[in-house]
Amino acid sequence: xxxxxxxxxxxxxxxxxxxxxxxxxxxxxxxxxxxxxxxxxxxxxxxxxxxxxxxxxxxxxxxxxxxxxxxxxxxxxxxxxxxxxxxxxxxxxxxxxxxxxxxxxxxxxxxxxxxxxxxxxxxxxxxxxxxxxxxxxxxxxxxxxxxxxxxxxxxxxxxxxxxxxxxxxxxxxxxxxxxxxxxxxxxxxxxxxxxxxxxxxxxxxxxxxxxxxxxxxxxxxxxxxxxxxxxxxxxxxxxxxxxxxxxxxxxxxxxxxxxxxxxxxxxxxxxxxxxxxxxxxxxxxxxxxxxxxxxxxxxxxxxxxxxxxxxxxxxxxxxxxxxxxxxxxxxxxxxxxxxxx
Amino acid sequence: xxxxxxxxxxxxxxxxxxxxxxxxxxxxxxxxxxxxxxxxxxxxxxxxxxxxxxxxxxxxxxxxxxxxxxxxxxxxxxxxxxxxxxxxxxxxxxxxxxxxxxxxxxxxxxxxxxxxxxxxxxxxxxxxxxxxxxxxxxxxxxxxxxxxxxxxxxxxxxxxxxxxxxxxxxxxxxxxxxxxxxxxxxxxxxxxxxxxxxxxxxxxxxxxxxxxxxxxxxxxxxxxxxxxxxxxxxxxxxxxxxxxxxxxxxxxxxxxxxxxxxxxxxxxxxxxxxxxxxxxxxxxxxxxxxxxxxxxxxxxxxxxxxxxxxxxxxxxxxxxxxxxxxxxxxxxxxxxxxxxx
DNA sequence: TTGTACGCGTTATCAA
DNA sequence: TTGATAACGCGTACAA
Numbered sequence: 228x229x230x231x232x233x234x235x236x237x238x239x240x241x242x243x244x245x246x247x248x249x250x251x252x253x254x255x256x257x258x259x260x261x262x263x264x265x266x267x268x269x270x271x272x273x274x275x276x277x278x279x280x281x282x283x284x285x286x287x288x289x290x291x292x293x294x295x296x297x298x299x300x301x302x303x304x305x306x307x308x309x310x311x312x313x314x315x316x317x318x319x320x321x322x323x324x325x326x327x328x329x330x331x332x333x334x335x336x337x338x339x340x341x342x343x344x345x346x347x348x349x350x351x352x353x354x355x356x357x358x359x360x361x362x363x364x365x366x367x368x369x370x371x372x373x374x375x376x377x378x379x380x381x382x383x384x385x386x387x388x389x390x391x392x393x394x395x396x397x398x399x400x401x402x403x404x405x406x407x408x409x410x411x412x413x414x415x416x417x418x419x420x421x422x423x424x425x426x427x428x429x430x431x432x433x434x435x436x437x438x439x440x441x442x443x444x445x446x447x448x449x450x451x452x453x454x455x456x457x458x459x460x461x462x463x464x465x466x467x468x469x470x471x472x473x474x475x476x477x478x479x480x481x482x483x484x485x486x487x488x489x490x491x492x493x494x495x496x497x498x499x500x501x502x503x504x505x506x507x508x509x510x511x512x513x514x515x516x517x518x519x520x521x522x523x524x525x526x527x528x529x530x531x532x533x534x535x536x537x538x539x540x541x542x543x544x545x546x547x548x549x550x551x552x553x554x555x556x557x558x559x560x561x562x563x564x565x566x567x568x
Numbered sequence: 569x570x571x572x573x574x575x576x577x578x579x580x581x582x583x584x585x586x587x588x589x590x591x592x593x594x595x596x597x598x599x600x601x602x603x604x605x606x607x608x609x610x611x612x613x614x615x616x617x618x619x620x621x622x623x624x625x626x627x628x629x630x631x632x633x634x635x636x637x638x639x640x641x642x643x644x645x646x647x648x649x650x651x652x653x654x655x656x657x658x659x660x661x662x663x664x665x666x667x668x669x670x671x672x673x674x675x676x677x678x679x680x681x682x683x684x685x686x687x688x689x690x691x692x693x694x695x696x697x698x699x700x701x702x703x704x705x706x707x708x709x710x711x712x713x714x715x716x717x718x719x720x721x722x723x724x725x726x727x728x729x730x731x732x733x734x735x736x737x738x739x740x741x742x743x744x745x746x747x748x749x750x751x752x753x754x755x756x757x758x759x760x761x762x763x764x765x766x767x768x769x770x771x772x773x774x775x776x777x778x779x780x781x782x783x784x785x786x787x788x789x790x791x792x793x794x795x796x797x798x799x800x801x802x803x804x805x806x807x808x809x810x811x812x813x814x815x816x817x818x819x820x821x822x823x824x825x826x827x828x829x830x831x832x833x834x835x836x837x838x839x840x841x842x843x844x845x846x847x848x849x850x851x852x853x854x855x856x857x858x859x860x861x862x863x864x865x866x867x868x869x870x871x872x873x874x875x876x877x878x879x880x881x882x883x884x885x886x887x888x889x890x891x892x893x894x895x896x897x898x899x900x901x902x903x904x905x906x907x908x909x
Numbered sequence: 910t911t912g913t914a915c916g917c918g919t920t921a922t923c924a925a
Numbered sequence: 926t927t928g929a930t931a932a933c934g935c936g937t938a939c940a941a
Contacts, residue, residue: 228685230934241912246936257910272708274685278622279934282917287619310652318673327687328671332659344569344615346668367613482853489855512823514830514855571918582928587920598926620918623933 229271238267249275281347290321290535291348293331293339295355313375316528317352324536336360340367350535353377353386355421361386371538375531376422378548387538388548389531393422396520396553397429400502401474403518403555405437408564409472409500412439415447415463415484416476423476426504430474447473449480460487467499471564478503478510481517485560496562506556516558527551570612579608590616622688631662631876632689634672634680636696654716657869658693665877677701681708691876694718694727696762702727712879716872717763719889728879729889730872734763737861737894738770741843742815744859744896746778749905750813750841753780756788756804756825757817764817767845771815788814790821801828808840812905819844819851822858826901837903847897857899868892 231249235242240260247256248264256264267273281287292314314330321328326349331342334356343351344367351368354375361382364372372386380386404412414430416423431441444466450459464487467473475481481503485495493499495515503510506521530549537544572590576583581601588597589605597605608614622628633655655671662669667690672683675697684692685708692709695716702723705713713727721727745753755771757764775782785807791800805828808814816822822844826836834840836856844851844860851858871890878885 231936232934242935243913243937244911247911250936255910260910274682276623276688276934277686278619278628278688279917280936281619282617282623282919282933283935283937285917311655314652314655315673318671322673327683330659330669330671332656332663341615342668345618347617347619479849486853486855508820509850509853512827512850512854514827572920573918583919584921584929585927588927591920596926601926617918620933621920623935624918624920626933 229273230276231273234264234267234271234273237271238263240264249273285347287347287349288325289327289329289346289348290350290352290532291329291331291339291343291346292317292352292354293333293343293356294353295332295334312524313354313528316525317532320529320532320536324532326536326539336363340364343368350539352531352535353380354531371535373531373535373538375527378421378425385547387534387544389527389534390548390550391422391522391527392550392553393425394429394432396522396555397426397474397504398433399429399553399555400504400518400520401430401433402436403557404472404474404500404502404561405433405439407500407561410437410439411470411472413445413447413467413470413473414476415449415473415480417449417451417480419446426476444469456483460484464488464491464493467493470499472500472502472561474502474504476504478505478507478517478519481519481560482509482513485513485515485517496560500561502561510556510558515560518558518561519556521554521556523551570614571617572614575605575608575612575614578612579604581605590614626688628688628690629666630668630670630687630689631691631693631873632670632672632680632684632687633658633693633695634674634684634697635694636673636675653865654695654869657866658873661870661873661877665873667877667880677704681705684709691880693872693876694721695872712876714872714876714879716868719762719766726888728875728885730868730875731889731891732763732863732868733891733894734766735770735773737863737896738767738815738845739774740770740894740896741845741859741861742771742774743777744898745813745815745841745843745902746774746780748841748902751778751780752811752813754786754788754808754811754814755817756790756814756821758790758792758821760787767817785810797824801825805829805832805834808834811840813841813843813902815843815845817845819846819848819858819860822860822901823850823854826854826856826858837901841902843902851897851899856901859899859902860897862895862897864892 231242231245235245244256244260245264248261253261318328329346329348331339333339350371352373352375356377361380365382369384374380374386374388376390378388378390401412412434414427419427434441447463450456460483473484475484481501485501488495488499495501501517503517503519506519510517510519530551534544572583572586576586585597585601586605589602594602659669670687672680674680691712693714693716697718702721706723710725715721715727715729717731719729719731742753753775755768760768772782788804791797801824814825816825822842826842829836829840836842842858844858847860847862851860871892875885
């Protein structure tokens with residue numbers, strides 16, 4: 228752990244010169260000196276002390292990633308490979324850009340902001356939180372912020388958002404059902420907030436465009452808390468025969484629903500069709516394979532991190548709301564009703 | 569972003585006094601002063617600057633988590649919810665102990681060590697790497713290190729290890745097969761290094777104890793690279809009828825194998841039995857449900873982080889190698905051969 | 910081309 | 926009970 232000062236003394240140079248060589252400001256240093264310094268740098272294995280550097284420059288090269296903690300919802304929110312995919316994408320991008328990542332798992336904007344200002348974080352990534360606290364955020368943090376899957380965060384200066392074409396993706400999936408002759412289509416979700424609100428909108432639009440009227444009983448609510456899932460599914464099973472198809476807001480839910488229906492003696496897709504969302508591996512390896520709306524989670528992380536880094540560098544960012552496309556992946560959980568007529 | 573210095577000036581006090589109040593060294597401060605300072609602290613919303621603090625104290629309160637990066641193996645290594653589970657456990661424990669976590673996704677011990685010394689990381693968590701570089705590690709890093717799922721790291725001062733009873737868990741699973749009358753049992757894995765070596769040992773032991781001789785052809789090698797998986801599975805299918813059961817070193821592999829076998833017209837478990845490892849959600853929601861060896865991944869993360877924090881606090885740690893227990897979870901992918909005889 | 914001196918925010922030592 | 930001052934390691938005006 229040698230310091231610039233010690234190095235300078237050993238070489239009979241000033242700290243300025245050593246520092247200049249380290250930072251490549253070589254146009255003011257003689258070739259001979261550069262050589263000497265660089266050799267010493269390697270020989271003594273110099274590593275800069277980030278704390279000192281940050282203190283001197285009043286920045287940190289840290290990007291904070293704040294997200295909902297595990298305990299908040301049922302434990303199975305982390306079951307989804309979602310998190311690792313997205314975190315992986317962010318980490319990779321951040322690292323390659325020469326930044327560092329610090330993770331805060333908290334739902335409390337105040338907690339997050341405290342950490343963030345303690346560490347003097349250069350930019351902030353917000354993921355999966357509810358976006359009401361824009362004002363509170365901006366009162367204490369003026370640096371760039373990029374939100375992932377948060378649409379209702381209004382504040383000044385504005386935050387940037389990376390998300391999905393949730394509405395269009397859902398529309399496509401539900402239209403696929405109506406095109407195949409389905410008219411009694413349920414929407415299953417744990418709530419209608421955040422991204423689920425967008426998806427719900429796409430669902431209703433597809434129904435409307437097919438001339439189908441939406442009824443309140445079409446909404447199948449799944450209680451996501453660990454011990455409640457089973458109960459919810461059981462009660463859903465009782466009414467599910469009223470429908471020919473169910474759209475689920477996640478593959479995790481779709482898979483659990485399918486298993487439950489099979490256990491109840493209902494065949495998929497012969498008796499009821501099911502569509503999921505995410506295209507996570509579970510839907511692929513499940514039997515029957517789950518027809519679903521594909522999204523690229525890793526890319527979402529990458530794009531969000533790239534956006535933030537552009538902002539940090541002062542580069543222009545075209546869209547303040549960037550919605551990534553989705554794609555319908557057809558597997559074996561949907562029946563073509565027209566064939567049987 | 570008010571500083572101690574500014575605060576002191578506003579209150580007509582010295583920085584020392586303010587600092588003392590902040591740190592609760594109140595036995596040397598008058599009650600009146602304490603009150604004044606504490607009020608100002610809240611009023612001006614004082615937040616300490618970690619960089620300055622770390623610089624002054626020569627520590628960081630940072631725990632580094634280094635792990636294999638995504639790109640290194642096939643992309644589907646991250647498909648496993650493994651990572652988020654373990655990272656979630658670590659994050660939670662670290663945060664509750666008042667530390668911070670910094671993630672490095674790198675396979676290069678040198679990269680890791682550079683980051684670690686730059687940030688003056690107080691302690692290091694190593695996960696899923698190959699453990700040959702103990703010496704290189706210790707040449708540059710003397711502070712506490714805890715390894716997760718790394719058994720072959722020998723160095724001085726020693727590292728601590730948190731892992732699994734891989735051998736015993738596998739033994740139990742394979743013994744379960746032999747008890748049910750299986751005698752031709754394959755072992756499917758992508759390699760026999762790291763934890764898989766332990767599992768392979770357990771497998772062979774169970775065979776031996778049942779009086780079954782191990783043959784080289786029992787080892788079914790799956791190439792984990794993205795585009796090779798399919799090919800591997802296809803070639804495995806050609807020889808798999810020689811066996812009545814296959815033990816897979818992960819549920820991910822087990823599920824893929826089962827799907828492939830079904831596609832080839834082989835029934836599970838009627839024609840061939842399959843056992844996995846991990847008990848990840850995929851195995852639970854798959855149909856047929858996959859019999860598997862359960863491990864608590866979150867706990868692994870928690871225990872590792874707790875161990876490191878104990879070391880940082882100078883507390884005693886009983887075992888330098890801590891192997892968490894496993895448990896066989898019986899589902900529907902194994903056939904009882906005795907019934908048919 | 911190289912060096913001096915100061916500031917970044919905090920903690921720690923020692924004196925008053 | 927409080928305060929002055931020096932360190933921590935680095936970057937950078939400004940001076941030489």
